[in-house]
Amino acid sequence: MSSSEDVLKSLVSHSKEYGFVFPSSEIYDGLSATYDYGPYGVDLKNNIKAYWWKAMVQIHSNLVGLDSAIFMHPTTWKASGHVDAFNDPLIDNKDSKKRYRADVLIEEHIEKLRLKIEKEIEKAAQRFGESFDRDMYLKTNPRVLGYAEEMKQVRTRMKSALEEGNLEALRNLIVDLGVVCPLSGSKNWTEVRQFNLMFATELGSVSGEASTIYLRPETAQGSYVNFLNVQKSARMKIPFGIAQIGKAFRNEIIARQFIFRMREFEQMEMQFFVRPGTEMEWFEYWKAFRIKWHAILGLGDSNYRFHDHIKLAHYANAATDIEFNFPMGFKELEGIHSRTDFDLKAHESFSGRKLQYFDPELQESYIPYVVETAIGLDRMFLAVLSASYKEEQLEDGSLRTVLAIPRCLAPVKLGILPLVKKDGLPELAMSIFNALRLDFTCQYDEKDAIGKRYRRQDAIGTPYCITIDHQSLDDGMVTLRDRDSMNQERIAINDLKLLLHERLDMSSLLQQLI
Numbered sequence: 001m002s003s004s005e006d007v008l009k010s011l012v013s014h015s016k017e018y019g020f021v022f023p024s025s026e027i028y029d030g031l032s033a034t035y036d037y038g039p040y041g042v043d044l045k046n047n048i049k050a051y052w053w054k055a056m057v058q059i060h061s062n063l064v065g066l067d068s069a070i071f072m073h074p075t076t077w078k079a080s081g082h083v084d085a086f087n088d089p090l091i092d093n094k095d096s097k098k099r100y101r102a103d104v105l106i107e108e109h110i111e112k113l114r115l116k117i118e119k120e121i122e123k124a125a126q127r128f129g130e131s132f133d134r135d136m137y138l139k140t141n142p143r144v145l146g147y148a149e150e151m152k153q154v155r156t157r158m159k160s161a162l163e164e165g166n167l168e169a170l171r172n173l174i175v176d177l178g179v180v181c182p183l184s185g186s187k188n189w190t191e192v193r194q195f196n197l198m199f200a201t202e203l204g205s206v207s208g209e210a211s212t213i214y215l216r217p218e219t220a221q222g223s224y225v226n227f228l229n230v231q232k233s234a235r236m237k238i239p240f241g242i243a244q245i246g247k248a249f250r251n252e253i254i255a256r257q258f259i260f261r262m263r264e265f266e267q268m269e270m271q272f273f274v275r276p277g278t279e280m281e282w283f284e285y286w287k288a289f290r291i292k293w294h295a296i297l298g299l300g301d302s303n304y305r306f307h308d309h310i311k312l313a314h315y316a317n318a319a320t321d322i323e324f325n326f327p328m329g330f331k332e333l334e335g336i337h338s339r340t341d342f343d344l345k346a347h348e349s350f351s352g353r354k355l356q357y358f359d360p361e362l363q364e365s366y367i368p369y370v371v372e373t374a375i376g377l378d379r380m381f382l383a384v385l386s387a388s389y390k391e392e393q394l395e396d397g398s399l400r401t402v403l404a405i406p407r408c409l410a411p412v413k414l415g416i417l418p419l420v421k422k423d424g425l426p427e428l429a430m431s432i433f434n435a436l437r438l439d440f441t442c443q444y445d446e447k448d449a450i451g452k453r454y455r456r457q458d459a460i461g462t463p464y465c466i467t468i469d470h471q472s473l474d475d476g477m478v479t480l481r482d483r484d485s486m487n488q489e490r491i492a493i494n495d496l497k498l499l500l501h502e503r504l505d506m507s508s509l510l511q512q513l514i
């Protein structure tokens, strides 16, 4: 088993054991690619949502929120292109009967070539030591150049096959590359076929006829059809944006890798309406803003990279992904898309209603262009969890599992622990708990030895434990234990609230975004 599989397995079992994520309907053996969030998972998710919402809506005076319905008029999806074009090219392996996304198989082949280049560089860096010049090596080493050229050729072939919708060319590429099924190891592939990703259901319609409606595959369309409602009611001037957090549904044929790819998931999306011709400036603005939003969380700069789309979606004139280094490698975490006027224009034409903005400065009406930022909440959750999960060997030889979750996102902020269950310590601890619980999510725990209680808080990522001991009764001081360094400091009970606000509040992060 590869180590990345090990890491993912550890995350899955830790998430279950400590109440972050459970397999859905587990008593019936679960439902594939569907998960439930447990007590700490909900809080972590809510904190991620709050960080996004504050950074987007609260900081930007030209962003407002919306919570549109999951069900929308079926023509919405005809207009948006999802009925006709929201497909995945799928290929089956005849021996394992496993189904794969053809483009993903090819992307994985490209990733393998990239890793080969990295390996060459690593070896050379060891060989040459201090004098190693990475850029020069990349430009001159024949083996590296060969891999890079191969990557380029594969990308070009894939791009043109996807753009032309040429499924045969896609299959030929898989065959030519000698891609093998990871399960059976065979190259016995079917043809490539297109599958629509939308879930359809029936709604008893007004006239009594059943009509097909869809579970929304993205929240964005709710923002488009409400564009004028929002603009007029909130008196917004272009450029302005509509932010939305909500569930989306996709009939992913290959749904796996824990909560990375699910059929029911949550998105945090923002549609930014701009003057036509200014969209590339805003595309760059949102790229820079969004990567900063990620970076200041401190999950490690080297865990992020941009990946420009090879094949643009039917609505886009520019698109990039922010990829994160998940346990299974770099994968899409967030998309930033310049969606042109495609959606609003289509809704105008299908609905027969004007979706134009009168620009008072230009004294003219136009359909705005849209720049979108779209991040999966569940993927962000997985990014936080995987970067935070650590198994450490302590000086005394024991092991501790700790979730070094960014403090302001931690589900429980404070563990409040009387050293012993007697001598008035629980009473003092409880009074501290009551004084802090309105400001912070606190957990009171008096069961088991103190070391064991610290381990329990480490495992759910609690940034601070407050320990109340006998001396606390005399001097009004308590011990504040830091999750990551395990350092302990004595703090006056009266100073706790202020100090903890400074260390735990989201505002110090948000400040860096202004």
Ligand code: GAP
Pocket (backbone or CB within 6 Å): 217, 218, 219, 220, 250, 252, 259, 260, 261, 262, 263, 265, 266, 267, 269, 332, 333, 334, 335, 372, 374, 375, 376, 377, 378, 379
């Ligand atoms: N409105 C644009 C849009 O939906 P997308 O790139 O298809 O763009 C946005 O989706 C984000 O939603 C992705 O970057 C990813 O984080 C998340 N996402 C997409 N499909 C997902 C799935 N099946 N499971 C979990 N998250 C998903």
